[in-house]
Amino acid sequence: MIPGKKENHPTFRRSFLFAMQGFRTALQTERNIKVMIFGGICAIVVGIALGLDFISWAIVLLCCGVVIAAELLNTAIETVVDLVSPEYHPLAGRAKDIAAGAVWSLCVIVALVGIIVFARAILMKLGML
Numbered sequence: 001m002i003p004g005k006k007e008n009h010p011t012f013r014r015s016f017l018f019a020m021q022g023f024r025t026a027l028q029t030e031r032n033i034k035v036m037i038f039g040g041i042c043a044i045v046v047g048i049a050l051g052l053d054f055i056s057w058a059i060v061l062l063c064c065g066v067v068i069a070a071e072l073l074n075t076a077i078e079t080v081v082d083l084v085s086p087e088y089h090p091l092a093g094r095a096k097d098i099a100a101g102a103v104w105s106l107c108v109i110v111a112l113v114g115i116i117v118f119a120r121a122i123l124m125k126l127g128m129l
Contacts, residue, residue: 026075032103036071040064043114050121059117063110070106074099 010018026033047060077099085092123129 023072026072030071030075033068033071033075036068040068046118047121050118050125052117052121056117056121059113063113067103067107067110070103074103 027037043060043064047057052060078096081092081095120129
């Protein structure tokens with residue numbers, strides 16, 4: 001699509017459907033997105049069991065969403081790299097490794113945030129806070 005060409009620009013509804021199609025494709029083809037969603041579901045179940053407060057829920061849900069979005073972006077980067085460099089090239093490998101490293105570093109931080117949020121909730125439930 002060429003920017004500024006209004007007649008070829010998809011409607012909001014079509015753009016939304018394209019986004020859903022991309023998400024569905026990632027779910028069908030990418031193992032890591034399934035792992036990320038499973039982790040998010042586990043966090044939600046634990047949050048329900050612990051009776052998280054509104055702020056804690058906001059933090060947990062935001063972290064889940066950011067991790068899933070990062071994994072989707074990583075998948076998109078890897079797909080584009082594979083398109084432009086179908087045979088192995090060190091720079092293509094480096095780009096893919098860096099994108100994966102970004103997701104990994106985010107997951108480490110999110111795990112630490114999760115420990116803080118859930119530890120606080122557990123301590124509150126035990127009456128220690």
